[in-house]
Amino acid sequence: MVNENEVLITSKENATFARLSLDKGYARTLVELAVISIIMIIAARFFRMYRITDFMVFIIFVLSFDLLYGYMGHLSFGHMLYFGSGTYASAIFMNRVSGNPILGILAGILFAALLAIFLGALVMKTHGAAFALINMGFNQIGFFMVVSGLSAITRGDDGMAVFPDPLGSIHLGNERILFYVVLGSLLAVFYFLKRLTQSSFGIMIRSIHENENRVKFLGYNTYRYKIITFVISGAIAGFAGTLTTINYGFISPGFINPFYNVNPIFAILIGGAGNLYGAIIGGLVFKFLSEYIAIYVSTWELVLGIALLIMTFRFRTGIVGSVKTLFGKLLKERMGGGTK
Amino acid sequence: MMDTILFGLTIGAILYLISIGLSLTFGTMKVINFAHGLVYALGVYFYISLLPRLGSFLPAVILSVALVIPVSYLIERLVVRRLYGQSIDYAIIATYAVLLIGTDAIKIVYGAVPYPLSAPIRGSFSFLGASLPIYRTLIVAAAVLVFLGLTLFFKKSMVGKVVTAALDDQEGVRCLGLRVEKYFSIIFMIGSGLAALGGILYAPISAAHPYMGFYILLMAFAVVIVGGMGNMKGTFIAAFALGLLISITGRIYSQAAEVMVFVAMALVLLFRPIEDSSH
Numbered sequence: 089m090v091n092e093n094e095v096l097i098t099s100k101e102n103a104t105f106a107r108l109s110l111d112k113g114y115a116r117t118l119v120e121l122a123v124i125s126i127i128m129i130i131a132a133r134f135f136r137m138y139r140i141t142d143f144m145v146f147i148i149f150v151l152s153f154d155l156l157y158g159y160m161g162h163l164s165f166g167h168m169l170y171f172g173s174g175t176y177a178s179a180i181f182m183n184r185v186s187g188n189p190i191l192g193i194l195a196g197i198l199f200a201a202l203l204a205i206f207l208g209a210l211v212m213k214t215h216g217a218a219f220a221l222i223n224m225g226f227n228q229i230g231f232f233m234v235v236s237g238l239s240a241i242t243r244g245d246d247g248m249a250v251f252p253d254p255l256g257s258i259h260l261g262n263e264r265i266l267f268y269v270v271l272g273s274l275l276a277v278f279y280f281l282k283r284l285t286q287s288s289f290g291i292m293i294r295s296i297h298e299n300e301n302r303v304k305f306l307g308y309n310t311y312r313y314k315i316i317t318f319v320i321s322g323a324i325a326g327f328a329g330t331l332t333t334i335n336y337g338f339i340s341p342g343f344i345n346p347f348y349n350v351n352p353i354f355a356i357l358i359g360g361a362g363n364l365y366g367a368i369i370g371g372l373v374f375k376f377l378s379e380y381i382a383i384y385v386s387t388w389e390l391v392l393g394i395a396l397l398i399m400t401f402r403f404r405t406g407i408v409g410s411v412k413t414l415f416g417k418l419l420k421e422r423m424g425g426g427t428k
Numbered sequence: 429m430m431d432t433i434l435f436g437l438t439i440g441a442i443l444y445l446i447s448i449g450l451s452l453t454f455g456t457m458k459v460i461n462f463a464h465g466l467v468y469a470l471g472v473y474f475y476i477s478l479l480p481r482l483g484s485f486l487p488a489v490i491l492s493v494a495l496v497i498p499v500s501y502l503i504e505r506l507v508v509r510r511l512y513g514q515s516i517d518y519a520i521i522a523t524y525a526v527l528l529i530g531t532d533a534i535k536i537v538y539g540a541v542p543y544p545l546s547a548p549i550r551g552s553f554s555f556l557g558a559s560l561p562i563y564r565t566l567i568v569a570a571a572v573l574v575f576l577g578l579t580l581f582f583k584k585s586m587v588g589k590v591v592t593a594a595l596d597d598q599e600g601v602r603c604l605g606l607r608v609e610k611y612f613s614i615i616f617m618i619g620s621g622l623a624a625l626g627g628i629l630y631a632p633i634s635a636a637h638p639y640m641g642f643y644i645l646l647m648a649f650a651v652v653i654v655g656g657m658g659n660m661k662g663t664f665i666a667a668f669a670l671g672l673l674i675s676i677t678g679r680i681y682s683q684a685a686e687v688m689v690f691v692a693m694a695l696v697l698l699f700r701p702i703e704d705s706s707h
Binding site for chain 1: 454458460507510511516517518520521522524525526527528529531532533535536642646649650653657683684686687690691693694697
């Protein structure tokens with residue numbers, strides 16, 4: 089159990105840190121963004137470019153999940169719902185209303201965010217196991233809707249092709265252009281989440297993770313903070329979904345299937361929960377594993393399951409956590425803020 | 429209309445058999461056990477292997493359920509028990525991992541193709557007509573018997589009494605010097621055995637496939653949430669109510685049948701927020 093004043097002290101320290109980091113933080117943030125870009129560009133040279141684009145989209149999804157699970161401590165088994173609603177909303181918008189990909193992306197994000205507001209108000213009344221399961225239930229409803237309930241619009245199991253219009257001379261069908269668009273999106277999401285998690289809002293949601301009752305006793309309306317976090321997380325997941333629509337040019341119910349909720353959870357466990365670097369590293373490693381192990385091993389789920397078991401028992405802090413323990417204080421000082 | 433009601437009661441009976449284990453596991457150990465879906469599917473596949481060798485229904489069922497129990501003991505001992513008292517997230521993830529491993533193992537041994545099973549009652553003519561199918565009536569009767577048996581078990585037997593007390597106040601029971609883990613382990617195995625039984629009884633109505641556990645788990649979770657986590661009578665009523673809801677919705681608008689379960693779950697949450705103690 090936490091000491092009486094620990095949450096308060098942590099908050100104060102973090103607040104001080106956040107204020108200090110504003111001054112000298114820009115240079116560091118720029119370096120971080122540059123490092124991420126360089127890693128992705130190098131990876132794109134060695135592997136197929138569209139693969140790395142796909143990886144980055146997945147990392148955006150993992151980042152959104154990290155905000156909810158890693159930072160606020162709410163494990164959801166239904167985050168694919170928001171990813172999938174982004175996918176479907178953007179595809180249907182681009183096919184039926186306007187082919188403009190920017191409008192399509194905005195429509196997808198908006199739809200996912202609205203859904204998250206509506207359902208978040210409900211699911212945030214619960215926590216722990218009930219929270220995980222209820223999200224899974226809603227995801228299942230969404231999946232049923234796509235497969236059969238609304239199959240007139242979503243084309244059910246057949247899925248549908250999407251053809252976004254070119255923006256002037258820029259054609260998103262070009263894999264190089266799309267790569268840089270997605271890279272830019274990843275950097276933007278990373279930067280946004282970094283600022284968010286270091287702000288007083290970020291301290292609040294981490295305090296909710298530590299001990300929600302204590303935060304309530306301090307007079308804060310935690311319900312409101314939780315819904316806002318849920319909506320931000322859902323909107324970013326929806327954003328990843330819209331990028332998937334454009335990247336694949338074809339969508340199917342697989343993008344909203346609750347079965348795949350285990351992917352972001354696994355990625356976060358690999359990298360380390362509650363840590364933006366962890367989400368990026370975990371997302372990359374997970375994608376490499378799932379793409380390349382699946383080629384050689386037909387029993388991918390078996391490997392995934394065993395790896396998950398090992399990680400829950402022996403390797404809980406993930407790669408980032410293990411590296412940090414290894415390098416001890418030296419690295420801890422350097423990484424600061426976004427970690428706990 | 430009568431057959432719709434009977435179908436609803438059949439689904440309810442199956443849901444009850446599967447959910448009771450989940451509900452008890454959650455009530456006692458505070459663990460959401462995804463591996464429950466594995467023992468459910470495993471029971472069916474054991475039955476598929478055993479039926480041709482034994483030739484008749486009842487011995488095959490008894491033996492398959494008996495075979496599932498050691499598996500569930502291993503799951504409890506090696507995975508669930510090691511996560512007692514820790515963050516519930518790890519238990520969810522670890523038991524989900526067990527479900528993934530087991531499902532893939534089933535796929536390796538039996539293949540991924542759905543396996544149809546015929547209903548075991550001899551004289552199959554009796555359930556093809558418009559009259560009520562005997563097999564389904566028997567399933568409902570079996571569930572009611574299990575409910576009565578469990579009620580008796582929890583009232584009369586030592587294990588049952590300890591677990592009933594632990595559902596209420598676990599620390600109190602511990603203070604009496606009783607090792608609750610041992611009793612929970614027995615409950616875990618009983619719940620798993622009943623899930624396997626539910627799976628075997630349901631398989632002739634649907635079909636056996638490796639992912640059957642994933643699908644039914646979602647429904648069972650809805651039952652547990654509607655009935656109240658760890659509430660035995662609530663689980664019984666919720667299972668039959670949701671079973672009827674599925675069959676009646678299915679008659680009116682078949683595509684919405686399964687969705688209604690989750691709608692009901694959402695409504696229950698809206699009007700009765702769950703105050704579970706997940707830590």
